[in-house]
Amino acid sequence: MTEEVEQTQPLDGEQIEGYDPTSGDGWGDYPLDAVFVRTEQRTVGEVVGRIQKNRYILDPDFQRDFVWSNAKQSKLIESCVMRIPLPVFYVAEAKDGRIIVVDGLQRLTTFARFLNGDLRLTGLATDENSGSHELEGKHYDSLPINLQERVSDTQLTMYILDAKAPERARLDIFERVNSGAVLTRQQMRNALYNGPATQWLKAAADSDPFQTATGGSLSSKTMRDREAINRFAAFAILGWETYVSGDMDVFLAKALQHLATLPEAEREGLRSRFDRAMTLSHQLFGQHAFRKSLAYEGVDSPRSIINISLFEVSAVVLSRITGDLSAQDEENIRDTIATLVDDEDFSRAITYSTNSTQAVHARFSILSHALEEYLP
DSSP states (O other), X not given: OOOOOBOEEEETTEEEESOOOOOOOSOTTSOTTOOOEEEEEEEHHHHHHHHHTTOEEOOTTTSOOOOOOHHHHHHHHHHHHTTOOOOOEEEEEOTTSOEEEEEOHHHHHHHHHHHTTOOOOOSOOBTTBGGGTTTTTOOGGGSOHHHHHHHHTOEEEEEEEOTTSOHHHHHHHXXXXXXXXXXOHHHHHHHHTTTHHHHHHHHHHHSHHHHHHHTTOSOTTTXXXXXXXXXXXXXXXXXXXXXXXXXXXXXXXXXXHHHHHSOHHHHHHHHHHHHHHHHHHHHHHGGGTTBGGGGGGGGTOOOOOBBHHHHHXXXXXXXXXXXXXXXXXXXXXXXXXXXXXXXXXXXXXXXXXXXXXXXXXXXXXXXHHHTGGGOO
């Protein structure tokens, strides 16, 4: 019998509970000879031209903010002038044919800034590197024609992740090749499905109802806040009964694809339901909303960490409640949820192997049944 392990994860200084990591730690189901990545050559000039036409996605919303200093950017341009080979670039095809930058945002942004005239070369003229002084203070247009062409003709090797690769393969490859700070799976999803759905997640994460209900405890930097909301959207739109594979990555990605295709009115309706669930949760449990400590709020217990699985299931079920609630209704709902958090079966479903089909179905069916008199 496999020992159950409680799903509690320290992430970038934040503690969350009920979170079942799904990062790829092995090639698993993919054939060893499967080809998901192809290699193509592009010049700096070609890539910058495509960036200007919005064919490359350089969105800091899912990549780290552009942080290179002018001196570091200048050294990259100097490397092109000196014909020093550059590291490869990893990019992914979006469904609409555009290119998502997986690894190389800093370098491609540098090239775009320099060819657009936004970067003046600095920090190159030093005693130790006297050969750099000819470039110091130069913009692209002030370089001799031969050096302009040397930069724009620099060959870049692109490893392109195929848009048709399986969802888990795309995320696993994304995770393996990124050479900067480790990205969370939600940051990867945000890159691969950037558009109306991810914009919806961001707006919901920035909203007062969500921030108030969670106490701002879920990191926006790692997009843990958007992952929690992605889970709400997935189960609210697709239904918990459709979760049959036990693969949360695929389920959350499918939800983003579906959310992006909904009419704007339906997205607004979903947002209203979400806000209502956040407001009601805070009204019922105050600072203990989505935390196991809600079961002991009456004895002045300290606030525990947010449980993502409790957030997901309670947000979805509470969002289905319509109409006004009396004070007695609120007390009944509060007592019901508090009792369930102490219930052995429900507690296990929000604590252990939380991405398993069994755990997901258990927590949703238990809470839905317990509050059925308030649901349509």
